[in-house]
Amino acid sequence: MTDTLLQSIITGVLMGFVYALIAVGLSIIYGVMNVVNFAHGDFVMLSMYLSYMAGTLLVWDAVATPLITVPLLFLFGFITYYLLIDKTLRQLYVVQLAVTVGLQIFLRSLALIVWKAQPRALQYSIIQGNIEFFGYSILTSRLIAAVVSLIFIAAIAYFLNKTWAGAAIRAASDDLDTASLMGVNYHRTYALTFAIGAALTAIAGGLLMSFQQTDPQGGMRFGVLSWCVMALAGLGSLPGLIAAGVIVGVAEAVAVTFFDPRSRLLAIYMIFILVLWLKPRGLFGRK
Amino acid sequence: MENHQPLLKAVDLTVDFGSLRAVNHMNLEVQRGELVGLIGPNGAGKTTAFNALTGLIMPNEGKVFFKGHDVTHMLPHKRCQMGMSRTFQVIRPFVHLTVEDAVRVGAYNRHGERTVKSKVDQVLEMCELGEMRNRVCADLGLATLRRIELARALATEPELLLLDEAGAGLNETELAGFMKLLHRLNEEEHITLLVVEHVMKMVMGVCRRIIVLDSGEVIAEGTPEQISANPRVIEAYLGKRAVL
Amino acid sequence: MNIAAFLKRNVGWFALLLVAAVLPLPLQKQQYTMVLFMLIVLYAVLATAWNIIGGMAGQLDLAAGAYLGMGAFTTGTLLLRWEVTPWVGMFIGALMAVLLSLLIGYPLFGFKIKEVWYALSSLALCEVLRVIFLMWDEVGGPTEVYLPTVNSPLYSMRFTTATPFYYILLVLLVVALVINFRIRATKLGYQLLALGEDEDAAEVLGIDARAAKLKALVIYAFLCGLVGGVYACFYGYLHPSFFDADISTEVAIFGIVGGMGIIYGPLLATILLVGVRELLRARLGGGLEGLYLVVYAVVLIVVALYQPRGIAPLVSSVLQKLRNALAPGKKEASWR
Numbered sequence: 001m002t003d004t005l006l007q008s009i010i011t012g013v014l015m016g017f018v019y020a021l022i023a024v025g026l027s028i029i030y031g032v033m034n035v036v037n038f039a040h041g042d043f044v045m046l047s048m049y050l051s052y053m054a055g056t057l058l059v060w061d062a063v064a065t066p067l068i069t070v071p072l073l074f075l076f077g078f079i080t081y082y083l084l085i086d087k088t089l090r091q092l093y094v095v096q097l098a099v100t101v102g103l104q105i106f107l108r109s110l111a112l113i114v115w116k117a118q119p120r121a122l123q124y125s126i127i128q129g130n131i132e133f134f135g136y137s138i139l140t141s142r143l144i145a146a147v148v149s150l151i152f153i154a155a156i157a158y159f160l161n162k163t164w165a166g167a168a169i170r171a172a173s174d175d176l177d178t179a180s181l182m183g184v185n186y187h188r189t190y191a192l193t194f195a196i197g198a199a200l201t202a203i204a205g206g207l208l209m210s211f212q213q214t215d216p217q218g219g220m221r222f223g224v225l226s227w228c229v230m231a232l233a234g235l236g237s238l239p240g241l242i243a244a245g246v247i248v249g250v251a252e253a254v255a256v257t258f259f260d261p262r263s264r265l266l267a268i269y270m271i272f273i274l275v276l277w278l279k280p281r282g283l284f285g286r287k
Numbered sequence: 288m289e290n291h292q293p294l295l296k297a298v299d300l301t302v303d304f305g306s307l308r309a310v311n312h313m314n315l316e317v318q319r320g321e322l323v324g325l326i327g328p329n330g331a332g333k334t335t336a337f338n339a340l341t342g343l344i345m346p347n348e349g350k351v352f353f354k355g356h357d358v359t360h361m362l363p364h365k366r367c368q369m370g371m372s373r374t375f376q377v378i379r380p381f382v383h384l385t386v387e388d389a390v391r392v393g394a395y396n397r398h399g400e401r402t403v404k405s406k407v408d409q410v411l412e413m414c415e416l417g418e419m420r421n422r423v424c425a426d427l428g429l430a431t432l433r434r435i436e437l438a439r440a441l442a443t444e445p446e447l448l449l450l451d452e453a454g455a456g457l458n459e460t461e462l463a464g465f466m467k468l469l470h471r472l473n474e475e476e477h478i479t480l481l482v483v484e485h486v487m488k489m490v491m492g493v494c495r496r497i498i499v500l501d502s503g504e505v506i507a508e509g510t511p512e513q514i515s516a517n518p519r520v521i522e523a524y525l526g527k528r529a530v531l
Numbered sequence: 532m533n534i535a536a537f538l539k540r541n542v543g544w545f546a547l548l549l550v551a552a553v554l555p556l557p558l559q560k561q562q563y564t565m566v567l568f569m570l571i572v573l574y575a576v577l578a579t580a581w582n583i584i585g586g587m588a589g590q591l592d593l594a595a596g597a598y599l600g601m602g603a604f605t606t607g608t609l610l611l612r613w614e615v616t617p618w619v620g621m622f623i624g625a626l627m628a629v630l631l632s633l634l635i636g637y638p639l640f641g642f643k644i645k646e647v648w649y650a651l652s653s654l655a656l657c658e659v660l661r662v663i664f665l666m667w668d669e670v671g672g673p674t675e676v677y678l679p680t681v682n683s684p685l686y687s688m689r690f691t692t693a694t695p696f697y698y699i700l701l702v703l704l705v706v707a708l709v710i711n712f713r714i715r716a717t718k719l720g721y722q723l724l725a726l727g728e729d730e731d732a733a734e735v736l737g738i739d740a741r742a743a744k745l746k747a748l749v750i751y752a753f754l755c756g757l758v759g760g761v762y763a764c765f766y767g768y769l770h771p772s773f774f775d776a777d778i779s780t781e782v783a784i785f786g787i788v789g790g791m792g793i794i795y796g797p798l799l800a801t802i803l804l805v806g807v808r809e810l811l812r813a814r815l816g817g818g819l820e821g822l823y824l825v826v827y828a829v830v831l832i833v834v835a836l837y838q839p840r841g842i843a844p845l846v847s848s849v850l851q852k853l854r855n856a857l858a859p860g861k862k863e864a865s866w867r
Contacts, residue, residue: 088835088836112821276644363734364736364739443737
């Protein structure tokens with residue numbers, strides 16, 4: 001009993017880091033641009049399919065596919081920003097919702113056309129196998145996914161704090177008008193932010209493909225859980241996002257192991273609703 | 288019995304934003320029928336004090352009394368039903384409503400479907416908005432929107448009206464008309480007014496008593512003449528300007 | 532009110548109702564077309580109900596599927612277990628939906644949860660219920676629970692064609708529209724519109740934000756619950772997929788695309804968008820699975836981007852021009 005519990009907690013923690021990585025993308029988009037992207041989960045789904053394609057065509061390992069998918073998703077985010085998001089900035093948030101839901105339907109039906117309804121998975125990952133850890137076995141691919149996610153979250157933190165582009169992004173998030181007065185072109189900064197947010201999902205997508213399959217409806221789950229992670233974390237705190245990702249990952253893993261595999265999303269939603277009721281500013285929020 | 292106590296009273300009112308203290312142990316009394324000005328340099332905490340008095344934010348310490356009742360934790364709409372309403376410094380119009388409809392929103396505070404229309408007409412006429420009653424707020428200029436904001440607060444039939452920089456952005460003529468309206472509200476409609484104002488000319492012109500706030504504290508209180516001669520007030524204003 | 536004047540003023544609506552009422556007569560035999568019309572009316576009721584909480588009160592509710600499912604399961608289970616006729620059951624189902632809405636709305640509005648967070652929690656409600664009913668084998672479960680025909684098809688609302696359902700839903704649509712007009716013309720409507728624009732400004736004018744929003748939510752949930760009862764009877768079974776997040780978002784989209792707060796907007800958007808979608812499905816469905824949805828998504832995005840105030844203002848300005856051309860000098864009509 002405790003063994004199974006610990007086992008699922010370990011799985012959940014590892015998964016949580018990947019969730020945090022996905023949520024970082026959503027969080028900088030929402031935090032900086034105040035844009036509500038309902039299609040973020042579907043970006044993950046798209047990334048996973050692109051990883052699948054790169055993996056099968058080039059016979060690459062899943063973990064290597066972000067080398068191709070990250071530039072693709074960056075470009076995709078860039079184009080999406082100028083084509084759609086830029087036009088919604090001064091609109092009511094309901095218009096943003098309508099546009100990003102449209103994007104969501106678009107991506108899902110596109111995936112359905114290109115890859116059909118049945119789930120797709122990559123086969124031979126070089127990092128398959130288990131690692132023994134104090135008597136608990138950990139799927140190597142999950143461990144690698146967690147470590148890589150942490151590295152990239154740290155890289156994002158470094159980027160935001162130490163580079164000029166990062167400073168511009170932070171300035172734009174503080175005050176749009178002042179930032180543009182000080183010579184920050186907010187359109188370009190926003191485009192960069194949105195593209196980075198999308199590119200982060202490509203990393204997560206590649207990592208997820210090393211041990212998961214993907215289907216056209218899979219975006220729903222990632223969208224929901226990244227909003228949940230963000231609600232837990234509050235805005236503007238990267239360590240908070242990691243902690244929140246871990247909480248969500250563990251809750252999900254425990255619910256699946258001990259309750260019912262179908263209750264995966266239920267656990268996440270319950271956390272989401274409880275957090276909104278009890279701590280509307282998030283557990284670790286600064287804003 | 289209510290007449291013996293001040294209409295509005297704040298005791299030790301304190302509001303913190305994180306580590307910043309916006310309002311610091313503020314004490315304030317407004318008697319029934321008064322027309323009081325609340326002034327102070329930028330960032331003195333006037334708007335924050337207003338928000339705490341009207342219930343849009345909760346103070347960290349202190350109490351607010353209205354008509355002798357403790358209303359510190361009462362929601363804004365309850366205070367309005369008791370007879371307190373306000374306008375905003377940064378105007379907050381109902382942009383997609385017509386002028387008439389915006390005023391009607393306020394009029395429902397004390398009127399049912401039968402009498403609401405005549406109340407709206409009365410307020411529109413008083414604020415000289417009759418001609419533009421069918422215009423949509425989004426199409427109107429700042430001066431008119433300020434008047435609409437005042438009108439919709441008046442329509443709630445308040446005993447106490449808090450005006451947050453209602454004269455800001457108005458030109459000379461508009462300002463003169465506005466001051467006349469304030470006098471009329473105070474003297475003919477018997478509405479007690481507490482006005483935050485930046486435009487010195489206006490405060491000095493209409494208020495009979497002035498309270499000066501600096502760094503969240505009340506530093507002076509008195510008639511316009513007393514205030515303009517008060518060295519602390521001059522220092523607060525000049526000091527700030529020197530920094531700027 | 533003077534009846535003649537009333538008829539004359541709303542002549543457009545009555546004409547529309549007449550067309551809707553006689554529409555099935557020539558089309559009775561074409562089952563597919565009737566089902567399509569029925570679905571349009573079904574969505575239109577939901578979207579028109581959404582206008583109260585979403586369009587007027589500005590709360591981006593994404594729980595239409597939750598209230599619909601609640602109505603469906605209550606109505607269906609009452610028929611299945613206790614042989615209660617759906618004609619009564621749908622009202623009990625609507626009351627259950629109201630109960631649910633109070634349960635979720637009271638704390639959410641109390642904590643001032645707004646905008647995207649309200650949207651997501653209402654969407655969460657839908658998903659939570661779906662999973663609960665999926666795991667609750669006594670009532671739901673993963674397999675369809677078929678509804679029996681008790682006494683007579685009329686008693687258990689089990690008709691073999693879509694036409695009777697079309698008429699039932701048409702009545703609900705009229706009810707939803709009348710409720711909308713009633714609210715819009717009275718205190719609650721003004722309060723909701725004010726809240727939808729600026730909550731703080733509304734509150735200092737004496738509006739109890741929580742109470743007003745709850746009223747709007749309750750009316751909306753009640754209407755969705757009623758539709759749910761009909762929905763269950765039309766499909767003839769119960770399934771947790773009735774708690775449909777896709778329906779919920781679609782209903783909100785119809786409300787937004789139609790024009791926030793404009794009463795006939797959601798109806799218009801539903802007719803156009805569901806029409807476009809089904810037309811595309813019929814035309815493109817044979818070839819590629821999902822292609823019609825791609826085109827539909829593009830239409831949706833284009834409308835949202837280039838007509839952000841909704842398509843209703845566009846249509847009403849066209850109508851206005853038409854009217855001016857026909858009868859110059861007439862006073863401007865107020866549609867909102």
